[in-house]
Amino acid sequence: MRLSVLDLVPVRTDQTSSDAVAATVALAQAADRAGFTRYWVAEHHNMPAVAATSPPVLIAMLAAQTEHIRLGSGGVMLPNHAPLAVAEQFALLEAATPGRIDLGIGRAPGSDPVTSMALRGPAGRDDTDVENFPQYLDDVVALMSANGVRVAIPRQNYILKATPAAASVADLWLLGSSMYSARLAAAKGLPYVFAHHFSGHGTAEALATYRSEFTPSDVASEPTTFLTVNAVVADSDAEATALMLPNLQLMARLRTGQPLTALDLVEDAEDVDMAPQVQAMVDSGLSRAVVGTPQRAAQQVRNLAEQFGVDEVMVNPVAAARRGADARSSVARERTIELLAHELL
Template sequence: MRAAARGAAPVPLSVLDLVTVGRGSTAAEALATSVSLARLAERRGYHRHWVAEHHSMPGVASSSPAVILAHLAAHTRRIRLGSGGVMLPNHAPLVVAEQFGTLEALAPGRVDLGLGRAPGTDGATAAALRRTATPGEGADDFPRQLAELVAFLDDDVPTGHRYAGIHAVPGPVQGPQGRPPVWLLGSSGFSARLAGESGLPFAFAHHFSARNTLPALELYRSSFRPSAVLETPYALVGVSALAAEDAGEARRQVLTGALSMLRLRAGRPGLIPTPEEAEAYPFGAVEREFVDRWLADVVYGTPDEVRAGLDELQGRTGADELMLTANVHSGAARLRSYELVADAYGFAGSASGSGAQAS
C-alpha cells in the first residue's frame, strides 16, 4: 500500500471502544484501559469516544454504556462521549432518557445518544433482558420506541398519550437543561432509511457489515429530509483499524480479533486470545476463509498504510466522520495504535478535533 503524505485528516476521526478483555486480563483492567484511551483521544484530537452495548460476551466488558460513560466523563474535559450504541429494544425508553439526561447534566454539551435496534447479543440473552415481556415490543417496534424516547428527551409527550404528564429527570423540565443529540446506528438499510426520514445523523457499522456500507449510505442520503437537527445528511462510518510500527506486528495483533470473531460466530464467545494463541490456532479451510474475509475489511499496517486505507475508505464512502475501533488482545497495542494514527495525520498533542461536526 502506498504511503500517504502527512497532513490533516479529511474528516474528523473518532474512537469506538468495546472495552475488550484479553486472555490473562480482567474487566477491571479493560475498563482502566478505556479511561486511558479516552484521555489519549482527548489529548490527541479525536472528536468522539463512544462505547458499545454488548451482552453475554466475556471478551467485551461494555454491557452498561451509561455507567462507563459517567466514569469517562469524570476523567475527561472536552471530548464528546456517547453510546455506539444503546440497543433500544433492550430498555424502556424512559430509562434511557433518564440515564442520558443524567449524563448530560454531568458533562453538559458533550454527550451523544447513539441508538441501535439489534439486541447486541444472542436470542437467549435477549430474552433474559426482557425484550419481549410486552407483546409487540422488540426490534420491529423500533420506530415507536424511538419516537417515545425523543418525546421524553424533549419533555414533549403529547396530550392524550398514555405517558402524558411523565417527565424524564434530569431533563428540560428542570430549566435550561440540554438534551443529548440522537444518532441512529445500523448495519443494514432499516436504520439508514429511518435516520434519513427522521433527519438524524447516521452511523454505519462498516467494521462488521462492509458489504452493506455503500447501499446503506446511499439509502440514508436519498431518503434524508431536513429537520431541526440537521439540514443536510451526516454519515459516520465505523471501521476496524490498527497501526503498529511494523506491518507484521499489526497483522499479528489483528489476527487475535479475527479469531475472537470466528469463535463468536460459532457460538463460542470468550476472552480475546493472545497473539501466540492466534498464530498457533489450527484453522480449517472454512475457518481460514472466514478470517481472510474478515481481515480484508480491517485497515491495518504501518501508520502511513493505515492512513492511506482510511483516506481511501473516506473517499469511497463520502463519510463525514470515521470512527476507529481496534478490538485486539493487547490494551497497550490499542493505545499505541491510536497514537500512531494521530501521528500519521499530524494531530497536535492538545488538539480537540476539527472539521465538520454533528453535535
C-alpha cells in the same frame, strides 16, 4: 479529517473485567489527548470477550476522567430498555457534561435470545419491541426535549420529561448495518452511522439511500453520517497483522456458532490451526480493516473517507496483546490511535 474511537471494552485472557475497564479509561484518555472527536462504547451482554454491558455507566465514568472528547453510546440497544429509562440516563449525562454526550441507538439485541429475555424482565416485553423500534425512537427524542411528552389519561394531560429543566440535549444518532436502518434514519431526519467495522458489506448502498431519501428534521437539517472500521497500527505490517489476528479469530468463532472465550493473546492466536472456513473469514476481515504501518494505515483511512464521502472515521482499535503485557492497560490499542492521530490530526 475527524477521527473518533469505538470501544467494545474487550477482555483478554490475561484480564479481569476490572483490568479491561482500567484499560478503557487509559485508552479514552489517550484519545482525548490526541484530539479525537468522540469516544463511543458499545452494548453487548453475556459475552466473555466484551465488558461493555452498560454504556451510560461507562460514559459517566469516562466523563469524569477526560476533558474534551465527546462521549457516547455505539450504541444503546433500544429493544432491551424502556425508552424513558434511556432518555433519563442520557439527559442526566448531558446535564452533567453539557455538549459532550452522544446517544447512539441501535435495534439489535446485542446478545443471545435467553439474555435478551432476562434483560427485558418480568414485564412481558417480547419480539414486538423490535417491531415497535421506530415508535420507541420517537419516544426517546420527545422525552429528552424541553416540552416532553403529553400522555393522555382520564380528565387530564400528563407531561412526562426525562429531566425537569433540560438546557441542552444529547446528540442523537441512529446506528445500523442494513438498509432498514438507513431508510429509518432518512425518514426521521436523524444522523446515521453505518457499522462498516461489523458488516463490511452494503456500506455504499446504505449511505447512498440515506442521503437520497433524507428528510430534514429538528434534529438534523441535512444528511449527517460517518462510518466505523476495525484498525490496528504498528511499526510494521507484520506486527499489525499479528495484533489483529485474535480479534479476527474471535469474530469467526462468533459467526460460525462456536463457543466464545475471552480474547486470545497474540501468541495463542498464532498457534491456532484454523479450518478453511475460519481462515476465509479471517482473510475477509483483514481485507476490510485498516491495518499496517502508520503511513499505510493513514492512507487507508483517507481512502475510506473518500470512497464513502465522509469527513469523519470512527476506528475500533482491536489490537490484542502479547504475553507478559500489563493487564490493566492496552498498549497496542493506545499506540494504534496515537499513530493514526500523528498522521491525520
